[in-house]
Amino acid sequence: AQSVTQPDIHITVSEGASLELRCNYSYGATPYLFWYVQSPGQGLQLLLKYFSGDTLVQGIKGFEAEFKRSQSSFNLRKPSVHWSDAAEYFCAVGPQWDKFYFGSGTKLNVKP
């Protein structure tokens, strides 16, 4: 069965510190992987996506993610967090018959 696990429900980091959000997936075929960000009261915005090729992908807002097939992981990273990065982040995998599966999300708090 297809599934996505985000083991960290909440994460707090200091502004300027580095960030890594974890995502593990279970998928029967070659996965297409995504990270989305949701600001309070807003819809989800696509940060980055991986289809094939280079396993390190760059996204918007200075985020990057690395696909590790052997670990079934697609962790999101940012070298230096800004206060405006405080949001909820969702990992997603798919498609299966044009459907995507989302993790339960990680809420990021940024301390000044």
Place this chain on the structure above:
Amino acid sequence: NAGVTQTPKFQVLKTGQSMTLQCAQDMNHNSMYWYRQDPGMGLRLIYYSASEGTTDKGEVPNGYNVSRLNKREFSLRLESAAPSQTSVYFCASSDGTGLANYGYTFGSGTRLTVV
């Protein structure tokens, strides 16, 4: 650049009432989706439509119906609202016709409370 537009943004219903959530996209996307978002559960797919004229059930379809009115519009109907349907509802669309186009565009959501 409207993208995906959902109406209404907020709604309070009494148990047993019915309502329709509207969604429209202006990107000429083939596929449209309805998700619900509940705390700690991420997004769960209610229904989706891979193309105009087709609809399919997702993970949590019970208590809902959908209509793909045309390529632009995909509505979600609650025939008899229940408190368990209190949630934030998101509509999304996707081209899905090529690798580069995979990935959703989301609406801003409808916050529904059933009392």
